[in-house]
Each structure stands twice: as structure tokens, then as C-alpha cells.
């Protein structure tokens with residue numbers, strides 16, 4: 012048995028992709044499998060936290076002992092997360108939320124024609140940025156960043172702009188890291204420090220992220 016260092020804490024984790032409907036049979040989405048977010052939820056539960064997991068559509072079963080809320084679109088994820096957030100001590104946003112959605116969802120299936128098809132996209136709200144702006148002083152807010160280049164500068168920019176305590180920067184170009192694999196290689200960027208982690212299983216990565224979260228909770232309790 013590991014440490015029960017999150018006992019008494021309420022932790023909200025997001026996982027998986029979102030799906031943005033185009034018509035009754037088609038959608039825009041991404042390759043997130045939910046593995047990273049589910050690993051975080053299970054590790055936090057094992058370390059004593061009361062865990063709520065908001066997940067987009069994934070093939071993973073509900074983990075034992077965790078309150079799971081299943082959503083489909085970015086709008087549904089925003090409603091669930093922003094509704095739960097005020098009661099949480101820790102929020103970790105590992106979901107790959109779609110940045111854009113079709114401007115309208117056609118009620119009938121779009122027919123194939125000889126011409127191409129132009130899709131108008133509009134921006135989804137940035138849930139993490141909204142959480143950052145409403146963050147209470149005792150809350151620890153952790154974001155993820157999936158980057159293919161300029162990892163550290165992009166991570167530092169998102170940390171600052173979204174008012175986060177920690178950002179987990181993911182290199183998504185390696186074959187063993189990022190979307191839909193069992194392992195991950197991340198760099199943890201805080202306000203004062205940068206911790207590159209080696210290639211690890213997503214379970215081990217989750218525990219290393221939670222180690223930082225426990226330290227941050229301790230620092231906030233002293234202030």
C-alpha cells in the first residue's frame with residue numbers, strides 16, 4: 012500500500028477526448044484514449060482522495076470507487092466540470108478538449124455530392140482558462156499541454172495565461188508518449204521549477220504528478 016497523502020481531499024480529474032457533432036453520424040474528435048486521466052483518477056483514489064472523473068467517450072470501464080460522469084461534447088464537459096469545481100481541492104485537466112466545433116450540427120445526414128464540403132468551425136470555450144480565473148486560493152489547478160514543438164515556452168505561457176499551479180507538458184511526437192499509448196514522457200512546469208520526467212507508464216506518471224500536487228497542497232496550507 013502507498014501513502015494516503017490525499018486523504019480528505021476532493022479531486023476532480025478530466026479524461027478522454029470530446030466529440031463535436033457534424034451530423035447524426037459524423038463528428039470531429041481526437042486520438043485521446045482516456046488512459047492518462049483514468050490512471051490519475053485511480054492513483055488519487057488509491058492515495059485516499061474522493062475522486063470525481065469527468066470523461067469524454069472512451070472504451071475504458073468505470074474504475075472502482077470513483078464517481079464517473081460521462082460526457083460527449085466540450086460544452087457538456089464544461090458544464091460538468093464548472094459545476095463540480097467549487098467543491099474541489101484539486102483539479103487536473105488531462106482531457107483533450109476539442110478547440111473547435113462545427114458552427115451548426117445538421118439534423119439530417121449530409122449527402123455526398125461531387126463537390127467538396129466546407130465546414131465552418133467556431134471556437135469552444137477554454138474550460139481550463141475559466142477554472143484558472145475562478146480559482147479559489149486553496150485550490151491546486153493542474154493543466155496539461157499537448158505539444159509537438161516549443162514545449163517549454165508553450166507550457167510556461169499556458170501556465171501563466173491560465174493561472175495554473177502546475178502544467179504537465181506532453182511531447183506528442185514520440186511513438187511511446189502522448190495519445191493512446193500506455194507510456195508517457197512529460198515535463199512538470201510549476202511557478203518556480205521545471206521537472207523533466209523519464210519515459211514511464213501512465214500509472215507511474217500519474218503518481219509523480221500527484222507527488223507534486225501533495226507538495227503544492229502543503230505549501231498552500233502554510234500560507
Ligand code: PMT
Nearest residue numbers: 043044045046047107108137138139155156157189190191
Ligand atoms: O488519453 P490518452 O490517450 O492517455 O492521452 C493523454 C493525453 C495526450 C490526451 C494527455 O496526456 C494530454 O496531453 N492532455 C491534454 C491534451 C490537450 O488538449 O492539450 P492542449 O494543449 O490542447 O490543452 C491545454 C489544456 O487546456 C489541457 O489541460 C486541456 O484539458 C485544456 N483545454 C483545452 C481546450 C479547451 N477548450 N478547454 C480546455 O480546458
